[in-house]
Amino acid sequence: MSEPVPITINVNGRKRSAMVEPRLLLVHFLRESLNLTGTHVGCDTSQCGACTVLLDGSSAKSCTVFAVQADGSEVQTIEGLADGDELHPLQDGFWEEHGLQCGYCTPGMIMSAVNLLEENPAPSEAEIREGISGNLCRCTGYQHIVNAIQHAAERMAQS
Amino acid sequence: MEIKGEQEFNGPRELLYELLLDPDVLAGALPGVERFEEVGPETYESTMRVGIASVRGTYTGRVEVLEQAPPEAYRLRIDGSGKPGGVRADATVELSENGSGTTMHYRAEVKARGTIARLGGRLLGGVARLLIGQFFKSIEQQVDDRAA
């Protein structure tokens, strides 16, 4: 074990400073140090995407990033997605279209979709399926997730 | 998993055979070896450090040299283990004359356990090729030095 080092990360618009072990994963920093338990851990090889957050605006698997690597960055998690009481269109889409069952993959899936729609605001069905292929869901068979993302894309296009 | 291949050397077969079974040469040529001791007749114990991804760790192992037929062939039985798991290998080495040089044919049947096994061919094959490559480069150097 190495000595703790100081880091400062802007998480969901709030500056958070801490002393962390260099080997501490970002996902554990979020979950254990900041109690932001909406970000989940579903595997240990960066395959499932349950831990996806936005790191400086791009989706990143927070189980593959050390907290120290995120020093000075901006991180957005599922907890920071809604605008006050108003759900993000993707959150709303997942609810409307039954895009989740057990909910475990959902925060990571939604954060990946946020990134997807930022890069491609009007994706085709195939582009959505490609876009979320870094995220595993075992419950839904993905169809309602695809519908949810389409629903959100349409709503975001209107506003 | 099977690992096999061949390698050309410049020196004569007798020299190569001698070098390949010399504990001092092996200790110098095997990458990451921290200890290589003769503990019995044709039996060696070794500590080796591997610094590659998920198979990173310190391994302790035992090497037995069997069925020696100088200068043509011998067999190695290797049993090593470390934190990421263990490896057992049965290897045969054959040396044939190739003009002024020597061609070495090697074939090893490797059985792994622990993390090493679970990562399977994905990593183990690559790591083995890398280590074997480093080993041959070093042996080649020594052959050249001796032959010179």
Place this chain on the structure above:
Amino acid sequence: MTIADGPALPKLIGERVKRREDPRLIQGQATYVDDIKLPGMLHLAFKRSDIAHGVIRSIDTSAAAAMEGVELVITGAELAEHLGPMPIGTPFPAPDHFSVATDKVRYVGEPVAVVVAEDRYIARDAADAIEVEYDELPAVVDPEAAMEADSATLHEGFERNIAVESYWGGTGVNPETAQPEDDSAVDAAFAEADVVVSQRMLNQRLAPNAMEPRGVVAQYEPGREYLTVWSATQNPHILRTLVAAMMGLGEHQVRAVAPEVGGGFGCKINIYGEEYVAAALSRLVKAPVKWIEDRTEAFLTTTHGRDLLGYIDLAAKSDGTITGLKARIIADIGAYEVLLTAMIPTLTGLMMNGVYRLPVVRHELTEVFTNKTPTDAYRGAGRPEGLYFLERAVDMVARELDMDPAEIRRKNFVPADEFPFATQSGLVYDSGNYEPCLDKALEVADWQGLLAERDAARAEGRIVGVGLSFYVEVCGLGPSAVVPTGGWEHSGVTVERGGKVTATTGASPHGQGNETTFAQMLADHFSIPLEDITILHGDTGVVKQGIGTFGSRSQAVGGAALISAAGKAGDKMKQFAAALMTDQEVSPEDLVFEDGRIQVEGAPEVSKTFAEVADYAYVPVPLPPGMEPGVSEEAFFEPENNTYPFGCHISMVEVDRDTGETKLLKLIAVDDCGNVINPLIVDGQVHGGLAQGIGQAMFEEVVYDEDGQPVTASFMDYVMPRAADLPVFELDRTVTPTPINPLGAKGVGEAGTIGSTPCVVNAAVDALAPFGVTHIEMPLRPERMWRLINEGGQS
């Protein structure tokens, strides 16, 4: 005249109501086990065997114990002083199985020692520092070789590694002897058949892979001799029963909580060693402890599913009439029997009657121990195996006779007027009407159009195939006679002050949406708004009794219990309402619930609001004679039989000639699960089931090497279906209600998994039929397909 306080309330049963679970889940506010933190909580890590089979020679824990932050290191032998062998839930003989191995290890991943430490990083470091030496034994990997006399054996007293052997057949089973009464009829049927197909088929080993790995938090409070266990489980009440027994406690001293649970699919039915160990170590170290599984541990130690090898023979007449079935099945159950291990493969034979009139059946089952992770339920649990074997064989007969796969099935269906239908295996199908379901599927898929499309594609040199399957499955487990834990379900319904309703259910969901569907049912029952209802579950401290969620039983058994409790609560509300209307001489029997009021049927002017009746129930002045205050009722529901949903799946695949890669182009599923409470949720259940069934057909397989080393222990090597692998599913349904419960609902959780697997493989075989291929083993790996295209034959 409008008397109601608000607008008329729409009926919600049958509506696509948005889930009430979702707001917390989409905002990251749900609490899964790993989100629980207790003051002073310590963390567990397990040292696990990295060999498949061996005797533990020594365990050196000194380095681990010396590490800073380590509270305790304990070996299996030491732990055995605190925990006996684990209980199982089947009546079959089983070897002792300790939570942590005491002397011998029998699969890679079996725990050998446990660390308790301050945080999970330290716990893992310490577990890594434990040194174990083994005397290795030969690994038993192949289940058929395991039964040979010269094989190594896993357990004393289980010769040739055989755990369970069963045999039945003929035209009936003598209940006294459990022997077939007239077995000769089977041989006669095959002797007289015009066509016999015989095929060895493997229904491969799978990893359930709920996205949330397992986890447990245990807190033993010595001062009150009370244990609380939070666990990612499908059945907290069974957990309570078994943990109490293992800890030498009564059920009154244990509270088990299934908080938010991230999927189960059968693998969270079993009560695992880690759960008992957490409870025991919390008592030992006098602190709460937590263990969270990582994904590699999940692959190694969470129960696997399937792994049945079938030798299947099907006999038929030249007109396609099926005349007999022989099935010899070998189940590779892994190293131990856990909760339901030995029972699962027995369901395979029971369900192999399928949807057909099968005059004679012979069924042999052998369950075999091997040095692999134990198996247990995985979505479908026994039925996908049986239906796969049967539906593949029926397809092979059709191909042999050059018959349309739909028409051979139609010809052999159990006719609608023969229900309830008794099968050769002794089951009684509750209700069924198969032909309309087949016709609907053919219509939705445009079957003739699909065939034409396939032929056109073939003419262009493409490799395309279509496949069909028709399944029947068994849901609504119960009854208690066949479920060792009890086959009932329990529910409580309390009408609170102000007319709000709190209900509890023992059917503990983990994605099924019971909070929504059960609220829909109560909203309709009491004619009150959905928002006025809360459904509680998953906590034995809140839900008095229960069994759990498995075998597609939530609606068929849990829902029925809810309706029964709601009926009792409603009766009492009506009595209180009548008491409030004494001046109008109202009898409770005349009253109905209507738009937030309790009124005389057809006379809304004679009514009280639901809320005022509830308030009166809690301040009953005067108390009606013979009544107790309050409205809090409960009910157990014991089903008299199972339910038997069915359906028809159709698919189209294309295989890439150069790479062998199979692409699923279409999948049409027409399912009949009886009455539907929430079509949105039912569609979601079907979708998820289809993805898993397709996953088995095309991608998934747990692989061990010849030394018993698992080589698919991460998502890098175990191929899970991803979004881009799947087409848009086309769903439809027919509705054949069950008479078994008042809802007429049969269950739908597993349907998709059962029909889709043979459907997709049938399509793949059809695609490669021009190459002389008659069977393809799962999964449809590109390499396997490429070889068949280039070399023909079977895989």
